[in-house]
Amino acid sequence: MSENISDTARTSQSCEIVPERIDIEPFTMVIFGGTGDLSKRKLLPTLYHLCIDQNLPDDFSIIGFASSERSDEEYRELVKKAVEEFSEGDFKADCWDRFSKHLFYVSGGFEDPESYKRLSQRLEELTISSSKGKKEVIIYMAVPPHFLPAIFQQLPFCNICKETYNARLIVEKPFGRDRASASELNTLIGKTFSEKSIYRIDHYLGKETVQNILFFRFANSIFEPLWNRRYIDHVQITVAESLGIENRARFYEKSGVVRDIVQNHMMQLFALVAMEPPIGFEADYIRNEKVKVYKTMRSMSEEYIDQFTVRGQYGTGILNGSEVLSYRDEKDTAPDSNTPTFFAGKFFIDNWRWAGVPFYLRTGKRLKKRVTEISIHFKQPPLRLFGSTCDIREPNLLVLGVQPHEEISLHIGVKHPGIGNQLYPVNMDFNYERDFKGDVHFPLSYERLLIDCMKGDQTLFARQDGIEAMWSVVDPIIKRWENSKVPEFPNYTSGSWGPEKANELIQNDGRNWRIS
Ligand SMILES: NC(=O)c1ccc[n+]([C@@H]2O[C@H](COP(=O)([O-])OP(=O)(O)OC[C@H]3O[C@@H](n4cnc5c(N)ncnc54)[C@H](OP(=O)(O)O)[C@@H]3O)[C@@H](O)[C@H]2O)c1
Numbered sequence: 001m002s003e004n005i006s007d008t009a010r011t012s013q014s015c016e017i018v019p020e021r022i023d024i025e026p027f028t029m030v031i032f033g034g035t036g037d038l039s040k041r042k043l044l045p046t047l048y049h050l051c052i053d054q055n056l057p058d059d060f061s062i063i064g065f066a067s068s069e070r071s072d073e074e075y076r077e078l079v080k081k082a083v084e085e086f087s088e089g090d091f092k093a094d095c096w097d098r099f100s101k102h103l104f105y106v107s108g109g110f111e112d113p114e115s116y117k118r119l120s121q122r123l124e125e126l127t128i129s130s131s132k133g134k135k136e137v138i139i140y141m142a143v144p145p146h147f148l149p150a151i152f153q154q155l156p157f158c159n160i161c162k163e164t165y166n167a168r169l170i171v172e173k174p175f176g177r178d179r180a181s182a183s184e185l186n187t188l189i190g191k192t193f194s195e196k197s198i199y200r201i202d203h204y205l206g207k208e209t210v211q212n213i214l215f216f217r218f219a220n221s222i223f224e225p226l227w228n229r230r231y232i233d234h235v236q237i238t239v240a241e242s243l244g245i246e247n248r249a250r251f252y253e254k255s256g257v258v259r260d261i262v263q264n265h266m267m268q269l270f271a272l273v274a275m276e277p278p279i280g281f282e283a284d285y286i287r288n289e290k291v292k293v294y295k296t297m298r299s300m301s302e303e304y305i306d307q308f309t310v311r312g313q314y315g316t317g318i319l320n321g322s323e324v325l326s327y328r329d330e331k332d333t334a335p336d337s338n339t340p341t342f343f344a345g346k347f348f349i350d351n352w353r354w355a356g357v358p359f360y361l362r363t364g365k366r367l368k369k370r371v372t373e374i375s376i377h378f379k380q381p382p383l384r385l386f387g388s389t390c391d392i393r394e395p396n397l398l399v400l401g402v403q404p405h406e407e408i409s410l411h412i413g414v415k416h417p418g419i420g421n422q423l424y425p426v427n428m429d430f431n432y433e434r435d436f437k438g439d440v441h442f443p444l445s446y447e448r449l450l451i452d453c454m455k456g457d458q459t460l461f462a463r464q465d466g467i468e469a470m471w472s473v474v475d476p477i478i479k480r481w482e483n484s485k486v487p488e489f490p491n492y493t494s495g496s497w498g499p500e501k502a503n504e505l506i507q508n509d510g511r512n513w514r515i516s
Pocket residue numbers: 032033034035036037038039041065066067068069108109110111141142143144145172173174
């Protein structure tokens with residue numbers, strides 16, 4: 001629980017930032033799909049960094065588990081190539097030698113019980129007991145979601161998750177494809193793992209600025225009194241990507257933008273902005289508050305969805321000086337595909353704090369530039385005391401930039417120098433890279449999240465009821481879109497800010513997208 005700040009503690013004190021001690025017990029991580037794209041691009045390079053930065057214990061093992069036949073040595077070669085290609089910084093041979101001896105491989109089919117026996121045997125050989133007498137095991141599901149049912153049919157029958165083992169499970173997004181399938185998956189997983197040992201990962205929550213939203217809101221006393229319907233006019237959240245679907249068409253055709261981005265990343269950002277103060281910084285206090293946000297979001301009727309959501313699919317266009325393909329011309333998409341690659345919508349939260357405040361959400365692929373930001377638009381002052389009547393008045397604006405720059409800026413009005421009384425907009429800025437330059441290490445999203453899982457901290461991972469509540473918000477939109485007439489696709493040019501209707505959505509309320 002949180003502490004009260006007593007009167008005697010009110011004087012300011014300088015605070016030396018000492019690196020947090022990370023005590024991680026010896027463990028074995030089994031990566032299901034240890035040869036796949038996610039493993040090669042993210043997980044294995046991240047584990048390499050954690051090892052060479054000495055954040056891992058001396059005793060740990062990583063077992064890649066996948067279908068192709070290879071020896072431990074061959075697996076080390078595969079991982080070496082991945083680290084060379086995808087890890088940040090120069091590859092160092094001595095660091096690699098330190099890391100590679102912890103790598104092992106088991107080949108086998110996810111449906112094949114014999115494979116699990118071999119895996120259990122390897123685990124038994126490699127895992128040593130922690131100081132608490134248990135063997136710590138982390139099982140990472142780096143596999144496409146359609147494999148999960150087969151894997152969770154097998155897991156209860158091998159001894160990985162019971163007896164002397166203390167097993168934790170990390171599951172990647174997407175977690176289900178609607179509320180019903182997410183709930184089924186939770187039930188299936190729940191046969192082997194308790195909620196306390198399930199880590200549903202969304203790498204967005206590992207980003208510094210995303211975590212900083214909570215610090216910014218609740219470690220400063222000056223913003224929270226303004227953080228409500230009395231002072232805030234509206235909120236915008238934009239998650240714009242300039243990339244198309246790359247080579248993920250098979251996945252994307254079945255998913256679309258709402259399942260891919262809105263249900264998880266956008267809902268997480270939304271909850272961090274809108275949630276009530278938690279009573280402490282422990283995982284469940286924070287997760288309780290997030291779930292309350294989803295539960296108080298106004299439910300959407302079909303009429304509401306038709307009027308206040310916009311879908312789009314990208315056509316051809318010019319990005320960074322080059323012509324790019326339309327979605328329907330990408331490899332492995334259907335030539336008449338109706339999969340949406342753009343979403344905009346207006347949401348409300350029907351609680352005391354936010355009644356009547358619109359939240360405008362927008363995300364899409366092949367937009368003009370890659371940018372993720374939350375902007376809080378404050379109300380105008382009640383009287384116009386300064387400036388001439390034709391001046392455009394810019395209300396205060398707080399921008400929380402997530403990418404490409406992790407920054408916070410507050411836009412305020414000041415007097416323009418001179419003999420007149422002219423208002424002039426200026427910014428007060430905080431920028432992570434500029435203000436923490438020097439020795440400060442910026443952990444990659446996966447670095448932070450893997451360490452948290454090793455420490456047993458679930459704060460940045462979604463809980464079952466949270467996942468299901470997020471699906472409950474977006475399910476009606478997906479259903480309505482799938483069952484109603486599709487707009488003429490493609491309906492926006494690559495390199496633009498999406499369909500014209502997305503502008504109308506916000507302009508009809510007398511507002512504009514901040515980034516346009
Ligand atoms: N790729 C990314 O950057 C990324 C980012 C965020 C989230 N994710 C999520 O991460 C998960 C994994 O995605 P991915 O792109 O890494 O998938 P992927 O490249 O298709 O990898 C699949 C893995 O599963 C193994 N495999 C396939 N069939 C098998 C079978 N029957 N038995 C045993 N092993 C089998 C493959 O091994 P073999 O090659 O040996 O068959 C491979 O290691 C997905 O949920 C995805 O949504 C991915």
